[in-house]
Amino acid sequence: MQLTSPAFANGGQIPRRYTCDGDDVSPPLQWSEAPAQTRSFALICRDPDAPSGMWYHWAAFDIAPDSVALPEHCPPRCETMRQARTDFGKTGYGGPCPPQSHGRHHYHFTLYALDADRLAVAAGADCRAVETALGNHILATAELVGLYAR
Numbered sequence: 001m002q003l004t005s006p007a008f009a010n011g012g013q014i015p016r017r018y019t020c021d022g023d024d025v026s027p028p029l030q031w032s033e034a035p036a037q038t039r040s041f042a043l044i045c046r047d048p049d050a051p052s053g054m055w056y057h058w059a060a061f062d063i064a065p066d067s068v069a070l071p072e073h074c075p076p077r078c079e080t081m082r083q084a085r086t087d088f089g090k091t092g093y094g095g096p097c098p099p100q101s102h103g104r105h106h107y108h109f110t111l112y113a114l115d116a117d118r119l120a121v122a123a124g125a126d127c128r129a130v131e132t133a134l135g136n137h138i139l140a141t142a143e144l145v146g147l148y149a150r
Contacts (some may be wrong), residue, residue, distance in 0.1 A: 003031045003111045003142035014107060014146035020097030025073035031111055035139045038065045038113040039115045044131055050104040056127035059084035062118050063121045096148035104149040113140040
């Protein structure tokens with residue numbers, strides 16, 4: 001499976017628009033080559049370079065199996081998927097926002113092809129709950145890493 005973005009290359013700089021220094025909107029994402037038996041997708045964005053440890057920026061899940069992309073600026077409430085609460089304490093995407101002068105952070109966007117139509121995740125759950133619910137439903141994964149520093 002492949003995950004890409006027309007906004008930045010794997011290992012490339014995430015444009016300011018998609019960060020807390022810009023419009024803080026989600027970047028457009030596209031994928032291909034999902035397994036034929038995929039029944040839904042989930043996407044998680046994490047920053048392992050955060051001073052407090054892993055920081056969760058986004059979890060979108062219960063994405064339809066015929067989907068091949070997420071558009072730029074997915075709103076927190078969207079009919080085509082569910083979204084979790086981030087480590088910022090809000091539902092939906094929270095863009096890169098590393099501490100000033102903390103160096104370059106790596107933002108891992110990981111797409112999961114799943115064998116389940118819906119994940120057993122309560123409304124208002126956080127990103128870690130989504131990650132736990134993935135369990136043994138994962139058929140395939142793809143990752144896109146973007147960089148950002150302030």
